[in-house]
Amino acid sequence: MGFNQDNDYLESTFLPGQGPAKPPSAPPPAYAPYPRDRKRSSVSRIFWGILFGLSFLANVGMFLLLIGLAAVIATRQARFYDESIIHEGPRGAKIVLIHLEGVIDDDQAGHVYRQLQTARKDHSVRAIIAAVNSPGGTISGSDRIYQEILRYRQETGQPVVAFMQGMAASGGYYASVACDRIVAEPTTITGSIGVVMSYFVFQEMLENKLGIQPVFLSEGDKKDWPSSFRAPKQEELDYIQERLLTPAYERFVEVVQAGRSSALSSEQVRKLADGGIFVASKALEEKLIDKVGYLDDVVAVALSLAGIQDAQVVEYRKPFLYVDMLSVQSRSVLKLDRATLYEFSTPQVLYMWKAY
Numbered sequence: 640m641g642f643n644q645d646n647d648y649l650e651s652t653f654l655p656g657q658g659p660a661k662p663p664s665a666p667p668p669a670y671a672p673y674p675r676d677r678k679r680s681s682v683s684r685i686f687w688g689i690l691f692g693l694s695f696l697a698n699v700g701m702f703l704l705l706i707g708l709a710a711v712i713a714t715r716q717a718r719f720y721d722e723s724i725i726h727e728g729p730r731g732a733k734i735v736l737i738h739l740e741g742v743i744d745d746d747q748a749g750h751v752y753r754q755l756q757t758a759r760k761d762h763s764v765r766a767i768i769a770a771v772n773s774p775g776g777t778i779s780g781s782d783r784i785y786q787e788i789l790r791y792r793q794e795t796g797q798p799v800v801a802f803m804q805g806m807a808a809s810g811g812y813y814a815s816v817a818c819d820r821i822v823a824e825p826t827t828i829t830g831s832i833g834v835v836m837s838y839f840v841f842q843e844m845l846e847n848k849l850g851i852q853p854v855f856l857s858e859g860d861k862k863d864w865p866s867s868f869r870a871p872k873q874e875e876l877d878y879i880q881e882r883l884l885t886p887a888y889e890r891f892v893e894v895v896q897a898g899r900s901s902a903l904s905s906e907q908v909r910k911l912a913d914g915g916i917f918v919a920s921k922a923l924e925e926k927l928i929d930k931v932g933y934l935d936d937v938v939a940v941a942l943s944l945a946g947i948q949d950a951q952v953v954e955y956r957k958p959f960l961y962v963d964m965l966s967v968q969s970r971s972v973l974k975l976d977r978a979t980l981y982e983f984s985t986p987q988v989l990y991m992w993k994a995y
Contacts, residue, residue, distance in 0.1 A: 719753045719957070726938065726952035733761065734941050736768045736802075736954035739784065742991070743776025743810045748783040754955050755791045765950055766941040767791065767799040769818055775810030775831065775991035778887055785894060788817035798944035802937045803827040803928070808916060810990035812927070813891060816898025819944055821928040822937045823919040830927060831992040832895060833914030834887040836879065838986035841867055865986060883988050888912070891990060902926040916992060 725736060737754040741747065751769075758764045769788065775781060792799055801807070801815035803823035808831040815821050815829075823829060845851040845868065853868040864875045896908045903911075903926050911925055922928045930936060938952055 720757055720955035721958045722953045723956050724951060724953050725934075726950075728949045728951035730951055731763055732765050732945075732947050732950040733763045734766045734768060734938060734945070734950045734952045735761075735764050736770055736952065738954070739769060739771045739773055739811070739814060741773060743773055743780040743784065743814070745777070745780055745783075747773075747776065748780040748787070751784050752787050755787055757955060759791070759795065764795075764797065765947055766797055766945040768802050768937055768941055768952075769799055769815070770802045770804055771807040771811050771815055772804040773811035773814075774806055774808050775813070776989060777810070778834075778890075778988055778990055781810035781813045781990045782890075784814040785817045788814065792817075792819070798941060800937055800941045800944065802934065803829055803919070806992075808992035809833070813894055813990050816895055818898075820930070820940050822930045822932050822940060823922060823928045824933060825919050825931055827919040827922075828916055828992075829919070829922050830911070830915055830917040832891055832908075832912040833990075834884050834891065834988055835914075835991060835993050836884060836986050836988045837993070838865065839867055840870055879986070887988050887990070899926065902929075 735754075735758045737751065737758070739747065739751055755767070758767060788799055791797070798820075799818045801818035801821040803811075803815065803821065805824070805827060807815055807823065807827060807829045812829050812832065845853065855863055855866070855868070857863050861875075861878060864878055865871045892908055892912050895912065896903070896905050899908065907926075911927065917925060917927060919928065919931045923931055930940065938950075942948065942950060
C-alpha cells in the first residue's frame with residue numbers, strides 16, 4: 640500500500656503535459672575493428688628487409704673497396720711493374736724487356752727510369768733489351784733517357800741492346816745509341832738526326848678576325864724573342880738559330896759520335912746528320928744500326944753479350960689500378976689554363992721527326 644502510494648504520489652507530482660522521465664538512452668553498439676590485410680603487411684616487411692640487406696651489402700662492399708684502394712696506394716711505390724714472361728728459361732738468369740713508346744717527354748723519361756730501377760733491384764737480371772718505338776720528342780726527355788741507359792750500363796756492367804720497332808727516329812735514335820748494340824725490325828724508320836722548332840703566329844687572326852691587340856711590356860731587347868703575337872724578324876730567327884738550334888744539333892752529333900764510334904767516323908756522322916730518315920736496310924748499310932732482325936735475334940745478341948747460354952725473357956707491365964684509370968679520365972678533359980696556353984704558344988726545340 641505504501642509502495643503504491645509512493646508511486647501514485649510521484650505520478651501525481653508531474654506537471655501537466657509531462658510524462659514520467661525517460662530512461663537514459665543506451666550507448667551505440669561497438670563495432671569490431673576492421674581486420675588488417677595480413678598479406679600486404681607480410682609483403683611490405685619482405686620488401687624493406689631486402690632493401691635493408693642490399694644497402695648493408697653495398698656499404699660493406701664500399702668499405703672493402705676503400706680499404707683495397709688505400710692498400711694499393713700505400714704499396715704502389717714498392718711495386719711499379721708486374722713481370723710478364725715472354726720466353727721461358729732458367730729463372731736464375733733474366734733478360735728484361737723495357738719499353739720506350741710514343742712521343743718522348745718528361746713522363747716517358749720517368750717511365751724508363753723506373754723500369755731500370757726495377758731491374759737494378761732484381762739480382763737475377765743479366766741484360767736489358769730496350770724496345771724503342773718513338774718519333775722522338777723533347778730534348779731534355781731524350782737526353783735523360785740516354786743518360787739513364789748509360790748509367791745503368793756503367794753501374795751494373797750489364798749489356799743493353801736497343802730493339803727498334805716501327806719507328807726510332809730523332810730522339811728515339813738519340814736514346815738508342817746509348818746501348819751496346821742496335822737491332823731494328825726490317826720495317827723500322829730511323830735516323831732523323833737533327834733539331835726542329837716550330838710555333839704559331841696569331842697576330843693576323845687576333846687583330847683582323849677577333850679585334851684583339853696583345854700588349855707586351857718587357858725590359859731587355861730580346862726578352863720576347865720570338866713571340867707568337869707578331870711575325871719574327873730575321874734578327875730574331877738568327878738569334879734562335881745560334882742560341883738554341885745549333886747547340887742542340889751539336890749535342891745530337893756528339894752523342895751519335897760517342898755511341899757509334901766503333902762503326903762511324905766523325906765525318907761520316909756529320910754527313911748523315913742532315914735530318915734524313917732511313918729504313919732498316921739502309922740504316923744498316925750506313926752503319927747507323929748493327930743488325931736487322933726480330934725479337935729472337937735481339938735475345939740472341941743479349942745472351943751473347945751477357946756471356947750466358949739461356950735466360951728467361953720478361954717484360955715489365957704496369958699493373959692495372961683504378962686510381963690510374965681515374966687519373967687518365969681527368970687528364971682527358973681539355974684544361975685551358977695558363978700552363979696549357981704557355982705550352983701551346985711557346986716555341987719548343989725538339990729531337991723529333993715532324994712527319995709523325
